Amino acid sequence: MALLGAIEGGGTKFVVAVCDEDMKIVDRQSIPTEDGQKTMDAVIAYFDQYEDIKAIGIAMFGPIDINPESRTYGRVLDTPKRGWSGYDVLGRMKAWRDLPYFWTTDVNGAAWAEYKTGAIEPDHSLVYLTVGTGVGAGIINRGELLSGYGHPEAGHLMMQKHPKDTYKGHCPFHQDRCLEGLAAGPAMAERWGKTAKDLSDDDIAWEIEADYLAQAAVDFTVTLRPDKIIFGGGVPHREILLPLVRKAFSEKFSNYLATPDLDDYIVPVSTGDNAGILGCFYLAQSKLEKIS
Amino acid sequence: MALLGAIEGGGTKFVVAVCDEDMKIVDRQSIPTEDGQKTMDAVIAYFDQYEDIKAIGIAMFGPIDINPESRTYGRVLDTPKRGWSGYDVLGRMKAWRDLPYFWTTDVNGAAWAEYKTGAIEPDHSLVYLTVGTGVGAGIINRGELLSGYGHPEAGHLMMQKHPKDTYKGHCPFHQDRCLEGLAAGPAMAERWGKTAKDLSDDDIAWEIEADYLAQAAVDFTVTLRPDKIIFGGGVPHREILLPLVRKAFSEKFSNYLATPDLDDYIVPVSTGDNAGILGCFYLAQSKLEKIS
Numbered sequence: 401m402a403l404l405g406a407i408e409g410g411g412t413k414f415v416v417a418v419c420d421e422d423m424k425i426v427d428r429q430s431i432p433t434e435d436g437q438k439t440m441d442a443v444i445a446y447f448d449q450y451e452d453i454k455a456i457g458i459a460m461f462g463p464i465d466i467n468p469e470s471r472t473y474g475r476v477l478d479t480p481k482r483g484w485s486g487y488d489v490l491g492r493m494k495a496w497r498d499l500p501y502f503w504t505t506d507v508n509g510a511a512w513a514e515y516k517t518g519a520i521e522p523d524h525s526l527v528y529l530t531v532g533t534g535v536g537a538g539i540i541n542r543g544e545l546l547s548g549y550g551h552p553e554a555g556h557l558m559m560q561k562h563p564k565d566t567y568k569g570h571c572p573f574h575q576d577r578c579l580e581g582l583a584a585g586p587a588m589a590e591r592w593g594k595t596a597k598d599l600s601d602d603d604i605a606w607e608i609e610a611d612y613l614a615q616a617a618v619d620f621t622v623t624l625r626p627d628k629i630i631f632g633g634g635v636p637h638r639e640i641l642l643p644l645v646r647k648a649f650s651e652k653f654s655n656y657l658a659t660p661d662l663d664d665y666i667v668p669v670s671t672g673d674n675a676g677i678l679g680c681f682y683l684a685q686s687k688l689e690k691i692s
Numbered sequence: 693m694a695l696l697g698a699i700e701g702g703g704t705k706f707v708v709a710v711c712d713e714d715m716k717i718v719d720r721q722s723i724p725t726e727d728g729q730k731t732m733d734a735v736i737a738y739f740d741q742y743e744d745i746k747a748i749g750i751a752m753f754g755p756i757d758i759n760p761e762s763r764t765y766g767r768v769l770d771t772p773k774r775g776w777s778g779y780d781v782l783g784r785m786k787a788w789r790d791l792p793y794f795w796t797t798d799v800n801g802a803a804w805a806e807y808k809t810g811a812i813e814p815d816h817s818l819v820y821l822t823v824g825t826g827v828g829a830g831i832i833n834r835g836e837l838l839s840g841y842g843h844p845e846a847g848h849l850m851m852q853k854h855p856k857d858t859y860k861g862h863c864p865f866h867q868d869r870c871l872e873g874l875a876a877g878p879a880m881a882e883r884w885g886k887t888a889k890d891l892s893d894d895d896i897a898w899e900i901e902a903d904y905l906a907q908a909a910v911d912f913t914v915t916l917r918p919d920k921i922i923f924g925g926g927v928p929h930r931e932i933l934l935p936l937v938r939k940a941f942s943e944k945f946s947n948y949l950a951t952p953d954l955d956d957y958i959v960p961v962s963t964g965d966n967a968g969i970l971g972c973f974y975l976a977q978s979k980l981e982k983i984s
């Protein structure tokens with residue numbers, strides 16, 4: 401039986417899985433993330449069980465080098481994560497078996513899953529923004545993952561500070577000047593003295609959080625003109641959040657340009673907890689399609 | 693002799709021109725911009741002189757509808773410019789002669805000229821940002837003009853206000869919250885009581901202007917990862933400006949991601965005053981290539 405493989409590489413765990421030709425999951429396993437060498441040993445031991453793998457999609461925590469022209473293509477870039485800086489993930493996999501691999505970021509994987517499961521029409525554009533421990537974006541422009549000199553790191557969009565926000569910011573690079581520094585889970589936790597999950601619905605925290613996410617939505621709108629902006633990650637699990645983002649977006653944007661109806665434009669992720677794995681399978685599939 | 697045509701539609705004048713197969717300008721003419729009907733009468737009278745036009749590139753002041761799936765494709769959208777809202781520019785040209793037309797914005801035309809004259813490698817990415825009476829961007833992503841639900845209007849990126857700036861802003865939609873509202877020529881003129889052109893090099897105005905342009909450069913960098921950000925329009929004629937933008941970019945960005953060397957990354961336009969017309973010719977040419 402022909403199989404596709406998935407490697408969803410996260411900061412706390414790696415999920416590996418195989419599916420059949422109809423994208424039905426045959427098996428999946430979770431591996432705690434250790435250093436590069438040990439983690440990839442376990443990943444390879446997992447896939448060793450399967451002879452007939454046709455292609456593997458790898459969606460990896462960033463920053464990674466996805467520029468095929470670069471000397472360090474396929475590697476993890478500088479990261480505070482112990483035992484990962486410079487680790488050659490793609491090289492390791494190719495040395496194991498010379499298969500087609502689709503190599504991209506975790507957010508690109510999730511964006512691709514949303515795209516392939518019908519969030520937008522084929523060849524249209526979307527932004528997938530995850531708001532959790534970090535903030536990151538996967539961008540699909542006219543049916544292709546957008547990248548240039550490297551992959552987007554749109555968690556670091558410059559922000560206008562909310563007038564009621566006195567927090568010093570959490571980004572080691574941009575402090576309180578960027579989206580991640582102001583709106584990621586750890587920023588909320590440090591600012592309010594409790595986790596995002598524990599803040600009550602009527603806390604002013606949500607108005608401020610929505611303000612920043614709405615600014616990002618405006619920036620995406622004026623730059624990319626996407627058909628949808630999809631919010632994933634832990635923080636948007638809070639049901640009151642996206643309505644507040646739509647309201648703030650509407651106030652900030654002042655209807656300057658045509659967008660789809662906001663209820664269809666600023667939306668939660670629909671592929672849910674399987675997004676990562678599913679994205680990898682679809683990536684593996686598109687790699688195969690491109691080759692043949 | 694086979695010719696290509698160019699229509700550079702600006703707010704104060706339209707420039708029309710024809711070139712030969714080697715992109716050498718055969719003739720050009722400037723037409724003062726009146727309402728849609730009158731201006732296009734003059735445009736058509738101009739091209740009536742030439743029998744053998746193979747294709748025309750049209751680079752038009754925005755907002756315009758460039759979404760081929762839209763009912764109003766080819767028209768000017770709502771604009772304060774008298775006699776232009778809803779005017780069907782492309783329809784008028786097609787009714788005149790059924791040629792291949794490349795229909796896009798003025799900034800896209802200029803971006804395309806930069807791309808085709810070698811600002812970046814083929815299939816790479818650039819942002820062309822014009823800072824004049826308005827602020828607008830043309831974006832080339834992997835060798836294609838980027839558009840989605842419509843064309844970019846990246847002059848309206850959300851900004852963090854400079855701490856020394858108390859100006860109320862100039863954007864009718866976003867006041868002091870967006871780039872155009874804070875950094876366009878008219879914003880500078882109103883804020884400082886004299887035009888950008890008349891401000892001395894050591895005026896604090898330039899530090900503040902550079903701050904906003906650097907924020908935009910950071911936003912483009914984290915979203916699009918372009919190979920170059922090119923500044924055009926009247927305000928960057930000021931030679932001290934781009935060095936200040938590079939400095940502010942460097943401080944704000946804190947080397948968070950790899951970029952090309954800043955002297956090659958944040959650069960002035962190189963095609964100069966011919967950019968608009970040249971862009972139209974290249975657009976006409978790519979339309980022909982796509983067809984054949």
Ligand SMILES: Nc1ncnc2c1ncn2[C@@H]1O[C@H](COP(=O)(O)OP(=O)(O)O)[C@@H](O)[C@H]1O
Nearest residue numbers: 532533534585586595596597633634635637638
């Ligand atoms: N229902 C909820 N409401 C608000 N915040 C939540 C909710 N559930 C989880 N979170 C927050 O989401 C963050 C974790 O996001 P998640 O995407 O799961 O993490 P990671 O980025 O590490 O994968 C934490 O800051 C947590 O407080």
Ligand SMILES: Nc1ncnc2c1ncn2[C@@H]1O[C@H](COP(=O)(O)OP(=O)(O)O)[C@@H](O)[C@H]1O
Nearest residue numbers: 824825826877878887888889925926927929930
């Ligand atoms: N050398 C200069 N230094 C600073 N500003 C300049 C200079 N030359 C022109 N400008 C400014 O550029 C603006 C006009 O930009 P331009 O791109 O020519 O206009 P438009 O957008 O209408 O085509 C005006 O605000 C003018 O003050």
Ligand SMILES: [Zn+2]
Nearest residue numbers: 556571574578
């Ligand atoms: Zn940051």
Ligand SMILES: [Zn+2]
Nearest residue numbers: 848863866870
């Ligand atoms: Zn604006």
